[in-house]
Amino acid sequence: MMSEYNAKKIKSANDEWEIIIGLEVHAQIITNLKLFSNGAAEFRKEANHKLDLLDIGLPGTLPVINRMAVDQAIKTGLALNATINKRSIFDRKNYFYPDLPLGYQISQFKDPIVSEGFINIDISDSKTKTIKIERLHLEQDAGKSLHDQSPDKTFIDYNRAGVALMEIVSYPDLSDWEEAGNYLTKLRSILRFVNTCDGNMEEGSLRCDANVSVRKPNEPLGTRCEIKNLNSIKNLMKAIEYEATRQVTVLEGGNKIIQETRLFDTNSGKTKTMRSKEEAHDYRYFPDPDLLPLELTDKRIEDISKTLPELPDDLKIRLLNQYGLSAYDARVISSDQGTTEYFEVLSNNRDAKQAANWIITNLFGKLNDSGKSIKDSPIDAKELGKLLDLINKQIISNKIAKEVFEEMFTSGKSAATIIEKKGLKQISNTDEIEGIVDKIISSNEKQKKQYQSGNTKVLGWFVGQVMKETKGQANPSVVNKVIIDKLKK
Amino acid sequence: MTNIMNADIKNIIKAIANKEYSVEELVNDFIKKIDKLDKFNLVSEKLYDEAILQAKKADAKKKEDRLPLEGIPIAVKDIFCTEGNKTSASSNILKNFKAPYESTVTQSLKNAGAIIICKTNMDEFAMGSASDTCNLGNVINPWTKDFSKPLTPGGSSGGSAGIMAASGACFSLGTDTGGSIRQPASFCGVVGIKPTYGRCSRFGIIAFASSLDQAGPFTKNVEDGALALTHMVSYDKKDSTTSMEKMPDLFKNLKNGVRGLKIGIPKQYDIEGIPSEIKDLWNKGKKILEKLGAEIIDISLPHTKYALPTYYIIAPAEASANLARYDGVKYGYRSKNKFEDLNEMYCKTRGEGFGKEVKRRLLIGTYVLSSGYYDAYYLHAQKVRRRIIEDFDNAFNKIDLILTPTAPSDAFMIGEKTEDPISMYLNDIFTVPSSLAGLPALSLPGAMSDNGRPLGLQLIGNTFCEDLLLRGAYAIEQEICFKNEPPLGNL
C-alpha cells in the first residue's frame, strides 16, 4: 500500500499546528547592463566602478529600460506557466537608505509584467504538488553597504545598485520547510534552464525571503513573520522549521505573534527580530513619471516562447517515457541541464537505466566529494560510456569497473588505458576458467558433495573462490555456468 | 551696427556672416551688458572665459563650417546641467555641485553653435512664481522703476525672463512646469514658449515634476522663438518621455496669418476679480484675430477651476520623490552639524539644505502619497487630470488655438505674496491647465498695465501643433507692435 503524503506539522502536547509559507525570491537577471542604466551588471571587485550617471542618482538623469531584462522576465514568466501582461507599469517605491541612490526603487507594484503562474514540486516519487505564483515583477537591486570597514562609517558601493532583478512571489501554498526547500530548488532549476539567472545563492544572485505563519487546522490564518535574506536552501529550511516552532511556542504560551521582519542567524540556527524600533514603512508607491507603460506585443511573447528550452517537468516526462527511467531517476536527471546533457550522451545506444544509475550513484558521489559540478566533471560522458561498454561486453566486471572509474576520476585517463596498464581485463575464456574451476573442485570434495546432495547455496561459495583466485577478473556468468556444469558431473 | 544686441537673431547671424561684427565682439558686448545688470540678481554663474574661448573658435571658422547658431550667446536657467559648470537649481542643497555631464537641450544648442554666456537664477528647484526662493537672493524684474519697491520677474524662470527683458542674451532657456516660462515672460514683456510635453528632452534638467517639466526659450520676438525652439527639440533615447513625433517646420507657414483659423475663448478663464486691464488685453487679442480673419469661438473647458488644486497635488507628489536623491551621500550639501546617526544626517541635511517653499511642497507631496491618502488625493487628482485633458481634446475638435491672458496680474512687488502660498499659487491659474494636458503654449507681450508693467497674452495649441501656435502668435505680434523697453536708463 502506498503511504499517504502528509506535510510536516508542529506537534505539541495537545495540538497539531499547520504551517503556512509563502516565498519571495529575488533573482538577479543575466544581462550585461543594469535595468535602467548603462552601468555594468557584472560583479566586480573595485567599488563604484563601471557606473552610469543614474547609478549615483545624479540630478537630471533618467531611467531607460534594458530590452534584454524585459525579454528575460518574459522568458521566465513563460517557464513559470504564467500570464505575461501586455501592459505593465513601473512604480517608485520610496524610502531612504544610502545604498538606494535615487531615494526610491523603481519597481512594479499594481501592474507587474508577469502574474499568476505555477511550479510543480515533487513531494514524493509519485506525487507532485502545484505551488501557485502570484507575480513576477521587474525592479532595481540596491547597492551594498559595508558596515565592517571602519568603526564610525558605513561604506557605500553602488556597483550593484540598479542591477535588474525579478521578484518572484509565491502564494502561501507551501506547507512545510521541505516543500519550501523543494520549491526553491525547482525554481532555481527552472531559472537555470532558461538561463535568466545563474541561481547562485552564496554570491547573492538568488535571494529568498520567507513569510511564515502557523495555525490549527481549519482555523483562520495566523499572523505572519517575514524572514529576510536567506542565502541557501539549507538555511531556508532550517529557518522555517525554527520559526514555525517558535511561533507555536509563543501561541501555546498564550502570547501573540507580532507581525515583523526577522533575520536568521546561521550560527545559532535561530531567527531574531531585525530592528527593534524600526519605523513603520510607508513606501508611497506611485507610477514613475519618467517611464511609460511597458507594452508587449503578442509577437514578441511568441518569439520568446519559441526560444524556451525543454523545461524540467517536460523533460522528466520524456525521460520516463523515452528511457523508461524510474520516477526518482527521472527527477534527479532532469533537475539540471548539465546532468540531462550528460545523461543523453551516456545513454545513447546504451541501457538508459544503467546510465542513470551510474550518474546518480557513482558520478554524483565523486562530484560531491570533490565539490565539482557535472559540467566540469573530469570524466566526460563519452569516456564513461566507453567504461559502460566494457562492462556490457563483459570485458570487465561491475566491481572492476568501479575501481577503474575511481582511477579515471582522479587521473583523467581513459578506461582502456587503465585496464591495459593494470591488467584488469575480465577473464571470459571458458578454457581458462574451466582449468581454475577443475582445480578448486578437486581440492574441495566436501563442498562438491554438499552441492550434489542438494545444498545449492554452496554454488556461491565456489564462485567466490574462483573470483578470489582470479582477483575478481573472471566473468561471473561464465564462472557460474562452468561450475554448475562441472558439479553436475 | 550700433545696437546689435537688440537685433533679431537672424540679423545678428547675418551681421556676423558679413563680418560686420565678430563673435568675440558680440560676446564681449553681452558680457558688458550682463555685468551692468548685476543689481537685478539675474545671474547665478558667469561663464565668460569659456564664452570668449568659444567666440574665438567661432571667428576662426571658415564660412562653410559655420553652424546655424554659430556664436549666438545664450543664457541658461540654472536647472540645466552644463558640463563642468556649477549647476544648483538655486538650492543650497546643490551649492557647488559641478555637473559632470551636459543636458540634451544645451548640448543640442552647443552643437548648433550657440555659446552659453551665463546661468540664470530661478526659484529653488523651479518651485515658485516670483523667483523669490532663490538661494542667491531675490531676482528683480528689470522693469522695476523704484528700487525700494522691487518687482518680481515672475517665476520660476525669473532670471532667464529678466535677462531677455534687459537684452542680456540673444535668447535664454527656461523650464515650465505649471507656467514657469509663460508667467515670467508675461511679467517681463518677452516671448516665452513651452512646447508640447515630450518635445524637449528632460535629460540633464534637474527634475521638479517629471510629468510636467518642459524646456522652452525666452526670446524678444516670435520669430526668434521659432529659431531657438527648432534647435532645442529632439527625440532623445535618454528620456523615455520624449516624443517621436516629428517637429513641424516652424518657419514654413509662420507668416501666413490667421485667416480661417478658429480661435477658442474659454469662458472659464473669465474669472471674477481679475483686473479689467487684463480683460481689456484679452479683448484686444480677440479683436486683432478677428480683424485678421480668424473666427472667434466661445468654448467651455468645464474642469478649469480644478486645475490648480490638481496641479498642487501631482507636482509636489512627483517632486517628493524626485528630490529624495538629495540626501548628502553622493553629492551636494551635507549638514555640518553633529549627528548621532544616519537618520539625523538625512534630516539635518535636508532640513538645512532645502528652502522654505521646497520643504512646504515636499511635505504636501509626501502627504498626498502616503498610505491612506493616496487614493483620495494623488489617484483622484490623476483622474481629474484626465477630465482636464478631455476638456481640451473636445475643444480642439472644433478649434485651432485657444486665446487667454497669461497671468491674472502684472508683475507684483517682491514679498507681496510670499506669506500666503495659495495667493502665490493662483498666479498660475491660466497656465496650469495646459501644463496638465501637456499642450504647447506661449506668452507674448500684449500691452502695458496702468502701472507701466508688461502684460502677456497666452496662446495654447493642440498637441504637437507648435507651427500653428507660433503662426498665431506671429500674427498678433505684428499687430500689437510691442516696442516698450524696461527703464534701464543708460545701461
Place this chain on the structure above:
Amino acid sequence: MLIDEKITRKIATLAKIDLSEQEIKEYTKDLNNILKWMEELKEVDVSNIKPVTSITENKLYERDDISHAIYVEQEKVLLNAPDKVGDYFTVPKVIE
C-alpha cells in the same frame, strides 16, 4: 483641521526633513489651508475615469543590452562626494 502638528511631524519624518517647532506650526497651518483648498476636487465625478499615468503616447524605448558600455569616467564618480574613503562613499555608521 485636516491635519495636526503630529501629522506634520510624521510627514516630515517620512520626508526626512528636520523641522523646528516654529516650522512645524507654520507648515501645519499652510498644509491645512492647501488641503482645504484641494477639497473642492471631490466635486469632480471621476467614475469610470482612468488615472493619467503618462501623457506621451510613444511606445517605451528599450535600450540594447550591449556588452561594452561607456561608463562614467572614474574620476567623476566621487567628484562631488561630501565624504569618501578610497573608492567608497561614506555615511555615519549604520547599526544593523
